[in-house]
Each structure stands twice: as structure tokens, then as C-alpha cells.
Amino acid sequence: MKGQEWYQEDDVAEAYDEKRFSRGGRLIDRREKQAVLDALSPVKDKKILEIACGTGRFTTMLADRGADIIGLDISGPMLQQGRERAQAAGVADNLEYMRGDAGRLPFPDDEFDAVLSMRFFHLADTPETFMTEMQRVSNDQIVFDTFNRRSSRLLYNWALPMGSHLYSETDVKQLLAGANLELVNAEHDWIIPYGFYRSIPNTLASGIRRMDSTVVSTAVGRPFSSVSYWEARVPE
């Protein structure tokens, strides 16, 4: 898994947030957080595991809202950024960060009410293993996103140094069925790729984003969405 090595570098971890979520990228951060809150709320006292938590964007947000949360990631430098973020946000005592591999989660079966993983499946070379592990440790919800195959993402995907795996809706449904999970909700968004938003100022990005949201919400635009947010459930 290429992304595993890529994120081990201190300079990659230090630049992670600034590179992705400044300028027009702020809109992306906001949308992803909204997708997570829509799926997981109410989060107070909910026992949540965030896999591949990186610099802790979601871990910190959920701890701040009262979740009982562990953030797990394979990269020490990314977790270090997460610790600094939690400290700055005043929630360092309300969360736990742990170094570990998503393919072998160090938890018993059914340990969490919800398992979350954002911006991870595009890095996964064995998504079936990761999905099965997520299912094993959750007693209820699974929330994640994917980058889509039939989308503008294809155009610059080859240029990503850490590589990227793109999914179709059918791929995700098969992945869920293979792990014995029920699909609860899916939202499809962003025709214009994330990379474009990141390259323009936030003020300019807002107008383009409005157009993008309008088009992607139509039947014609939806099949070209580059990102999907998924919520699934462990059957009773």
C-alpha cells in the first residue's frame, strides 16, 4: 500500500492540512465534516473508532462534540500532527491516538458503535480486508468515502505520487455485501475535482462550488460525481 509509506515522512505530515484544506480546499474540509456529522450524529458518548485518522481533523471535531473516540493511523508523523491539533483545540484529554494497521485492528469484535474512515479507501490495495476489519469491530455503523472511477478524478489520478484506487457504485456495493454490511445512505458530490478547488482562492471557489453542487444534484450530473460518502450498518 503506497499511501502507507508516503505518509511516514515528517514533511508530508507537516504540510498535509495546509496543502489540502487552505484556499478553496476549506470548502472540501467543511463538506467532509458535514458528511461525517450527518452520518454519525448525535455523537455525544458514542464509542467511535476513526481508522487512518491522519492529522485528526475528524477525531478532534468528534471529541469536541463529546464522542468517546480513538484515532488510529499507521503513521507516527501524522499522529504527531493530530496530537498537536487536539492540544490546540483543548480536547487532548478527551481522545486517544493509537498507531496501528487498518488491516489488523487491535480491538475485540463489536467494540465500537461506529467506525469511520475518510480518504482511506483510495489508498487501499486490499479494500476487502479493511472493510471486513471495520465490520468486525463495529456493532452498528460504518462510515467512509470513496473517489469515483467515472469522474474528473481520472484526469489527474495518475499524477498522485501515492497512487489512488477509484471505485464504481457497484464496487462499493459488492464490498459492503462481501463484509455483510447493509447500505443505509450514499451521497454523491463534487464534479469538479478537489485539486481544482485547492488551487484557487476561497472567495472564487465558493461561486464555482455553488454551480458544482447544483449540477451534481441533477440526474445528468450525478453519475460524474468524483466523491461518494457512504453510511452502512451491521445487520441486526
Ligand SMILES: C[S@@+](CC[C@H](N)C(=O)[O-])C[C@H]1O[C@@H](n2cnc3c(N)ncnc32)[C@H](O)[C@@H]1O
Ligand atoms: C489521505 S490521508 C487521510 C487522513 C484523514 N483521514 C483525513 O481525511 O484527513 C490517509 C491516511 O491513511 C493512513 N494509512 C495508510 N495506510 C494505513 C494502514 N494500513 N493503516 C492505518 N492507516 C493507514 C496514512 O498514514 C494517512 O494518515
